[in-house]
Amino acid sequence: MTGALVTEVENAGAVPTVLVVAVALIDPDGRILIAQRPEGKQLAGLWEFPGGKVEAGERPEQALIRELHEELGIDVKEACLAPFVFTSHAYEKFHLLMPLYLCRRWSGTVVAKEHTALAWVKPDKLRDYPMPPADEPLIAWLRDLI
Numbered sequence: 001m002t003g004a005l006v007t008e009v010e011n012a013g014a015v016p017t018v019l020v021v022a023v024a025l026i027d028p029d030g031r032i033l034i035a036q037r038p039e040g041k042q043l044a045g046l047w048e049f050p051g052g053k054v055e056a057g058e059r060p061e062q063a064l065i066r067e068l069h070e071e072l073g074i075d076v077k078e079a080c081l082a083p084f085v086f087t088s089h090a091y092e093k094f095h096l097l098m099p100l101y102l103c104r105r106w107s108g109t110v111v112a113k114e115h116t117a118l119a120w121v122k123p124d125k126l127r128d129y130p131m132p133p134a135d136e137p138l139i140a141w142l143r144d145l146i
């Protein structure tokens with residue numbers, strides 16, 4: 001009886017783990033691109049690294065290349081995506097697992113197709129832009145290693 005109750009309590013807290021891929025695009029001046037989430041979406045108004053959810057049947061790098069084309073209108077080759085660090089964060093409705101890649105090379109001009117605004121920001125200035133809580137550890141890594 002007690003065992004069953006414990007199991008129920010544990011299951012009540014179970015949420016799906018969602019895999020989201022994101023990238024720090026770095027320009028020749030060492031600035032990183034961040035993008036402001038549009039109104040009407042979860043975490044609206046916060047600044048994020050471009051990227052999105054990995055869809056069924058996609059590899060993470062394919063998903064990121066697709067998202068960068070859809071969101072920013074740029075083309076990125078898989079070889080130009082360098083795995084960097086990841087964040088693992090418990091949101092209320094899901095658990096976010098988000099690898100962050102680095103990319104210094106792409107073709108095309110960055111345009112905000114889905115975001116409210118874009119900003120190129122030096123790593124030590126990222127904290128001036130409110131970002132989702134999951135991004136907190138990523139900011140520290142970028143500041144220290146880029």
Ligand SMILES: Nc1nc2c([nH]c(=O)n2[C@H]2C[C@H](O)[C@@H](COP(=O)(O)OP(=O)(O)OP(=O)(O)O)O2)c(=O)[nH]1
Nearest residue numbers: 020022041042043048049050051052053132134135
């Ligand atoms: N792309 C990106 N997403 C982030 C970051 N930090 C962070 O918590 N997230 C969260 C916000 C979303 O819940 C999820 C990204 O998924 P998404 O952007 O494709 O999804 P969405 O909320 O726009 O919703 P959907 O309509 O596409 O389902 O990851 C980040 O730096 N970049």
